[in-house]
Structure formats: C-alpha cells, structure tokens
Amino acid sequence: MLAFLVRRVVQAVVVLIGVLIITFALIHLEPGSPARAALGTQATPSAIAHFNKVNGLDAGVVSQFFSYVGRLLHGNLGYSFVQSQSVARLIGQALPKDLILVGFATLIALIIGIPAGLYQAVRRNTIGDFSLQGVAFVLYAMPPFFLGLILLAIFAIAVPILPPEAPQSTNALQILAHPLGLVLPTLTLAGISLAAFTQFMRSSSIDNLAQDYIRTAQAMGLPRRQILVRHLMMNSLIPVVTLLGLTLPAVVGGALIVEEVFNYPGMGLLFYHAALDHDYPVLLGFTLFVGVAVVVGNMLADIVYAVLDPRVRLD
C-alpha cells in the first residue's frame, strides 16, 4: 500500500505540472490582452502599460511561467488581476460554499441512489424498476438550468415557500444556519446526479447478482438481508466508487450553472468570471485545485476499489 501511495503521489505531481503548463499556454493563447479585458473602457495606453507592469505581463511567456512556479513553491497563489484580493483568499471564500452545496447534493444522491439501484436490480423489469428509472432519467435529461428555473418558478415565485436565491453569506457556518435557501439548488444538483448513481448501482448489482458467490450464499442459506447488504451491495459499490471519484472535481470545481441560477457565488462562478476577465492568476489557481481534486479523487477511487474487491491488485 505504501509503495502504491508513494508512486501515485509522484505521478500526481507530474500530472499537476503538466496541467499547469498546458493551462498556462492555453490562457496565453486567448486573444486580446488581459489588460483590455480587465480595464474595459478604462483601457488607455498608459493604463494598459501600468497594468502590464504591475502584473508582470511585459515579460515573456516562459519567464512568466517560471515566476509563477517560483511563487507557487513559496505558497503564493498570486493576486487577482481584477478583484482586489489574493487568489488564496478568493478560493478560500468560494470553496466552502461548494463543499456544502455539491457535498450535500452528492450525499442525497447517494443516500437515495444506492438503495434505489439495489432495489431496481433485485426487482428488475418490474413496474417499480421502470418507474424509478423513469423518474431518475427525466431528472437527468433536464438541463440543470431548465430544472433549476422550473423549480424556482414553482417554489419561490408561484408558491413562495422557499427563498428565490441561495444563502448570501460568505461564511460557511452562517450558510448552514439558513438552510432553506439551499434546498432548491441542492435538489437541482441531486436530481441530476441521481440517475448516474442509481443506474450504476443497478447495473453493477445485476452484474454481481449473476456471479457464483451470490448463488452460493443463497444455497448456503444465508439470510436475504445479509446477502443483499454484505455481498451484493459491497461488491456493487465499486463502480459507484469510481463515480464518486469523478465527482470530487465537481465538488471542488463547483456547479457553475446552478450557482448562476441561484445567485450562489462559488468556485464555478469564480472560475467562469476569471475566464471571461482573462484573470490569469485566478484561472491558474482554480485549475491547480481542480487538478489536485481529480488526481486525489482518482487515487481514492482506486484504493477503495482495491479494498472492496481484493481481486483487483493495486499496481
């Protein structure tokens, strides 16, 4: 296990460096100078020159990259071009909001999805299976902005029982203290991810149902519940775990569209505005974070995979 971890960490670092280089190159390919994007109609030539000087943009791309990496190694994520704050602080404000939102949504999707998937597998091709499939699919098939706006129109405007926007506080604890505003955005996100979890659980359960060991367990007279939970579920969780590993980047990267619809400035919107504003430091900081999340998520998924299914060797 230790060897595995060390190997993966080393690989992770390589990946992250690669990601940084590619992203750096990409954003410098964006046509138009960041000065003009940031300054808008204030972009007089002297303002542009000043902007470029202050932000080190008058150096060559390669030297800019090395300066960036140098600062990174000192723990400095840089300073936003456009917002008067450090990248670290901006991420520090936005990240907890998505941890809450996407975290809750994923949790809900799991709590509903795993038993639902199991049920669908055991009772497949019955009305119950089809209706659960139907509901999950319909929710998935609606683009998030569609689902979100419809929910909003119904529950916040037509029958005003919920607030029309997510909690506005920048403090995570205060957000949790006013959870009503989180209901609609969380439900929107959960609704969309529900289908993936139920279907994965279902299909992998069906897979495993056909395996010898289930029949053996039945033949041995083990209680149904034990078979279902201990054997079937645990083994069927494997692809779900892979899926969870895939959702970690979403937790970190935020849910752009839901954030936009419900006025919840999290990582998604932070990134989106940075991309539009050519705010390089924020873009790079965000990419780094997501990169770490992708790598860690994958690593965790592989570890859990191996734990759940000993036949899979860790290599």
Added chain:
Amino acid sequence: MAISSPIDTGPGAGREPEAGEAGESARSVGRAVLQTFMENRLAMAGLAIIVCMVGFCFLGPVFWHTNQVSTDFSQANRGPSSAHPLGTDPSGYDVLGRLMAGGQSSLEIGFAVAIVATLIGGTWGAIAGFAGGIVDAVMMRIVDALLSIPTLVLLLILVTIIRPNVGVLILILGVQSWLITSRLVRGEALTIRTRDFVAAARVVGASRRRIVYRHIVPNALGVMVVQSAFEVANAILAVANLSFLGLGIPPPHADWGSILSSGLQYLYDGYWWLIYPPGIAIVLTVLAFYSIGNALRDSLDARLQRR
C-alpha cells in the same frame, strides 16, 4: 430469519464462462443488441422516439418550409396560430421550423460526439485497463491531466479565434467525453481482466492478442456500445449548457439548447411555446437514448453471463 424469496439472479446465470467458450464476436454483440430491442419495451419506445425525432428534424423541413435565416422582429414572440403552430421566437422565426433545424444540430453533434468519445475513449480505457502496470498508470494520468484543464478556457479561446460552428463544438465536447469514457471503460476492463475466464485463458496459454480480441474487446465492446448511447444524451445536454452560458453557435444557427436557454429568459412572460417544446424535445431524446443504453447494458450483461 429464513430466506423469504430467492433473489432473482438472472436468466441462466451463475455459471462462469470457460475459456474458449467466450467466443464473442462483434456479430454476437449485434445479435444481443437486436434481442434487447425485441425484449425490452422501454428500449423499443426509446428507439421509436429517436426514429420519430430524426424524421421530424431531417424530413420535417421538406414538408414544413420556414425561413430560418432572416429575422422578422415585427412577428416576434407571437403565440401559436395557424400560420405558426408553435408560435414565433424573439427574432421572429417560426418555432416549429426552428425546432427542426435545432434538432438537426443537436442530433448531429450528439451522434458525432458519441462516436468520437466511444472510439477513442473506449480504446484508450480498454488498453489501459487490460495492460495494467505502468501503461495503465501513464495512460490514466494523461486522462487526469486533460480532465483537469478547464474546457471552458479551451472553449473561450476557440470561440474567440474561430467562429464556433458544429465542428468546433464536436471537437470540444468530444475531447471532454472521451476522457470520461476511458475512465469508465478502464474500470470495466480491470474487472474483466480479473475474471476467472481470462486467468483460465492465460493458463491455457492463450496469447495476449487472443485474449484481447476474444475476451476483452467483446466485453469492452458491449460496454462501449452502451456508453455510446449515454454519450449522445450527454452531448445534447452539454450543448444546451454551453448555449446557456452564451458559448454556443451564433445566430441564425439554432440547436435545442440555444432555443431553450433563450426561451427561458421569457419564463415569466408566459411564452410557454418558447420553453416547453425545446425542453420536451431535449428530455424525450435524452430519455430515449438513456433507455436504449440501459436496455443494451442489461441485455449484454445477461448474454455475457449466459455463456
């Protein structure tokens, strides 16, 4: 507690196929596909929906001529009438005609992305999963790296350099999709690799290539076919999301996503014909592909077990 009812483990299941018996080929996968549709009513319904959609979008304009190029703002946002059964949109275009034109784009992009994603991603993942070791590590780390790069940035760049058209969108979405497909297929390949019949094949002395072609690929093929159905659905949704963010193809082009997202701006104006028709079109089509994908997965799994 006694066992109440035995858990239904599937038709003729419970027998691990032996090496040599696993003579799956593309043809038998094809047979499995056909059988799926004949057995599963939901999949039949899905297929019917898709056929109707394709017909509606590609054949419809032959019977229902509308001008999808010139705007006519004096006719904007009219409700359904005899001249315009589904009313007009903010630029004065006939909505019914726009749905057809939009559907063409959405479906084209959907299919193309699915093909790209499945071919590239499926192959990549299968090789990685089967090979294991360093090859797997390197291939999957490349996937990790590419997944971390914000596609939005890529999109913003391309959108500003090139006028985004269907081809550009297919490229971008294809890149995004194949990465995820490869991850999933690799997971499957990992599982398959550890199955007894592969071990048995090895013991018997089957060459690596034989194992790949007669065991891995057919199984992976099944997964890829299934995945491709989902990819179409995902691509259609992805285009819709992009249009919502304003990064879609500029007018006078249309796709269901752009029609829906511009229509949603009028949610409170009560212009339901701008919202529900494209919304339903998207939902139905995605549903159809999903049902098909699901049914295919069931059927292929069952067949694989029955060997």
Added chain:
Amino acid sequence: MTLLPAVAAAGVLLAACGAKGGPPQSSTNASNGPPTRGGSATFAEVPGDQPDYIFPIDPAVDQTVANSSDFQALMWRPLIWEGNGQSTGIDHTKSLVSSVKYSDGSKRVTVTLKPFKWSDGTPVTSRDVEFDFNLLKANKKSWAMYTPGDMPDNVTAFKIVSTHTFQLTLDAAYSHLWFTNNQLSALIPLPQHAWDKTSASGKVGNYDTSTAGARKVFSFLSHQGGHLPTLASNPLWKVVDGPWTLSAYTTGGRATFVPNKHYSGSDKPHLSQFVELPFTTDTAEFNVLRAGGQIDVGYLPTQDSKESRVLESVGYTLKPWIISSIWYMIPNLTNPKVGKVLSQLYIRQAIEHVVPQKSIIANILQGYGYPEYGPVPLKPTSNLVSPQERKPFYPFSISDAESLLRSHGWKVNPNGTDVCAKGGAGSGHCGAGVPSGFKLALNLLYSTGNQGLTLETEDVKSEAAKAGITLNLQGGPVNSVFAQTAPCPTSCNWQLGEYGSLTYPSGLPTGSGLWTKGGGLNAGSWNDPTTQRLINATLHDSSLQTFYRYENYIAKQLPWIWLANVDGSLAEVNSKLHGFSENVYYALTPEDWYYTK
C-alpha cells in the same frame, strides 16, 4: 462583465427595505406628505460590478461605477457634482465648490469651496484639494482617469489663496465648459490632516509636498484602499465629508452605510441605513425582485420588460433610467483584409443606412430606447445636441444603401453578397485598395451578454443582407470581445466590433480618446487631421458653435456606426420610496430618498 458598457446594459437600482415580503396596501405613489425620518433601503448592484476599492483615487482596474459612483462618492464629495436630477449639468447642492472663475484669458481658474467640515470636525480646506492634487501628480500613471496632457499635466501651478480659495494656472487657454466639467470634476478633496502619512502607525505630516513622499503616501493609502477585510473598520475611511459612512462590508460585495452625523451639506439623509446587495446574474436579481420585499431599488432586465405590470402589483414603480451614453459598431480601418474597404466613407454610409433604428426601438427594445444619429446622445436632453444632429444624416433606407454601392462600382446582389465590379481608385470606382471581385462580406464580432444587443445585431444583419452586405456574426462574452476590439497592432484580425455602449463619464462629451490618434478607445484606428483639429478646438474654445462643428462632422463621417440607443436601465423602485432620481452619469444619491407613510 465589469465594464461600463456591460453596466450600461443593466442599470442600478437602489433598494429601500420597507415592509418585508408583502405588496403595499396603500396604492398612493404621490410624494405628498412630508418625508419620514428613518427606514432602510436596499439597492441591487449590477452583476459582476461590486464595490471593492475605497480610496477615491482608483487604479484603472478598479475604476468602475460600483466603486466611484456607488461607493466612494457617498463618502467623499468631488469638487463638481455632474448630473442634476435627470439632466446634464452641474448639481450645485452636491458640489463642494461655491464658485469657479476663469481669468487671464481662460488660463487661470479660481475656485472657492463651500464651508464644509470633515466628520471629525476639521474644516475642508484648499489644503485638502492640494493634497489630492499632489497625490495625482506624483502617481498619475496609477490613476484610472489619467490621460497624458490632461489633469494634472495641464496645471502648471497650484496656489492656495486662502483656506477656502485656491488657484490653478493652466498651460493653455481652455474651454470653461470642458475644464470645469471634465477636469475640475476629477478633483476630490481628501482629508490631509488624517491621510497624509506613510504607514498606519506613522504620524501625519506634509509628505505630499515632495514627489517621493507623495508616492509613499499614495502607496500606503492605495494598499489600504483595496484591503477588503478592513474597509468598514479602518479609521482612515471614517474621515468623510459626504452624507454617508461605511458601517459594514462583506467581501462578497455587500455594503452597508449609515448617515454621517456631521455632514455639512443641505442634502442630509432621511434614511437611517442604506445597503447595497450583490447579485451573480440579472436572472438572480430579477427572481428576488419578483418575490418582493427584499430589494427596494432594483432593475428589470430588458427581456423581462413586460413583467413591469407584475412588478407593479408586487409594489414597484418602473423608472426608465437614461444614461449619457452611445451604442455603436466600430469598423477596423487597419484590418489587413477589409480595412481599405471600411475606410471608404460611402461604405460606412451604406452600413449606417441599413440600421433600422425605429423598428429596433419599437420591436426589440419595447420602446425603451431612442435613436442615435451622432456622437452626442439625444437623451438626456441638453443643449449640447446640435440642431443638425437631431435628425439622421443617414436614415434607414435599403435603397439608399444600394444606390450608394452601385454609384461606386459595386454589383449589388440583394440577399446575396455584393461584388466590386470596378476596382481601384477613381470616380465611380470602389476605391483605392479595393480590387475588382472583392466581396462585401464582413465579420461582425459582438457581445452576447445583452439580449437586446444580440437581437439588434441579428436585425442589422438581416437588413444588411437585403442590400447584399453580408455580415457574418461572431458572438462572444463581452470581455473577450472588448479585449479583441483593440487598435492594431494589439489586435488586428477583427473587422467590425460591437461590445455595447460607452458611457460619457461627465460634462462635455468630447471625442478626445475616442477618435484622436492613439486614443485609448480609438479601436478602429481613426486617423483624421480634421477630427484632430475640431476636437482640439472644443477643448480650448468655450463656444457652443465650436462644439457643434465637431459634433456634426463626426456624425457625418461615421468613424463608428451609430446604433439605436438603449435605455441605461429600467429601474424598479419600491413605490413607497421617494426621492430617487435617475442621474445621467449613474450617480447614486440615497441621501435624497425617503419613505412616506
């Protein structure tokens, strides 16, 4: 999305929170009845434009409406307050000067201040103005409003005559209209007795009198000015001469103000609190507006303009907010492929002829817009609009466009693409650098953020096609479009660029910087000696006729294609809140607001 152009497309609302959550019972909207004291009002900020800088000398990055008009100006009054109610001109109540006199052939300006006091009791004096001036002089490169040659470069000497009077000696004779409205208005007296230091614990001194000292002071103040966690608590920012002080601020952009008890002006606040709320998007703001009860001054996104009736029932009154701005399309005259074609006046005239302003205003803008025939907007009404510019020089006419093209050697293909039949220079020919066979197809890069602009662009494309002018649309987010619509050699590939509007910041809407050589906004590289001469004249000559000459010339020369002007925003004001006025430069004046019973 932090640009003034984008801002012009949205609009700002002030919100007063009266009763929470319910439609008002009383339907009276008349402001009879004396203003009640107290109450709190909330204001919806424009998405992407939140206050994040408090020191009133903004670096270019922070020079936004949210910072200057909606934030700093509430606390530190400028010498000259531009915009009087809903008109152009100077608001004398809110200006800090009591008189401005020109002498010595307009080369000397003597300014007298009103007897104001800072919130700590110290009088506002000429020294405070000198302090601001010295800081600007030593740090002009870091100042958003700096253009080489203008303030502070055009002031050769600053002399304090008495505690309330100071004198500026100028490097040339300037137009009074221009210098007062465009230059003096940029000066803001700053509390020298509290801010003239180089560190938080340091002592106050006269550091600003030396360039090195002024640099240190500026560096200290600007660093503090952007330090968000302390904006509301830093004692520096408590020393104000305006009607409000900042009592709370969150880094998300939510700002809470309370009245400055020691405000010397006559326009003292009636409200006891004023709050600005941030929003991520127009839709988010609109949803909250519709739910009612949380926003007192918000805005209606243009595509939802029909919802105004519904909002009335929720307790709002619609007030179209006209801003001094222009909407346009810029031709890139130095584009390697089409620059020569666009440099032909008749081509630009033809393009102007295919812009259907009337139908755009009626059908797309739902009447919330007005025509635009030149560089000076027709609204808000002012005597700066020349009699000639009140009528279009190039009214909408496809046939006029076609005949212009035909008479210059083009083969017109309606609904196709026109082709040049007689290339090269000469009368009746397409023009120098335009060869035979050249197709009149142009790429139009436009910003997709504003629904009204998007539809307007589609409409223009559609009408242009009828005359055979093919416009290939390429949409993008506003910042990207703006970043690309830059003068060659920064960015040469664009052909026609459209990012929204330009708001005239104050006073005289000269073309300086817009159509002058090397001007920051001269994206199309307009380079014309007559323009240069005429603009120069407006800076030095106070006569209105000089200004009209410049205006008519530009209106006819079409360095930019004039598009239908869109109302700045549709403000939705709580019907119980009175005193809201739509200042034409976006200035926010919550001190004038009040509730009636």
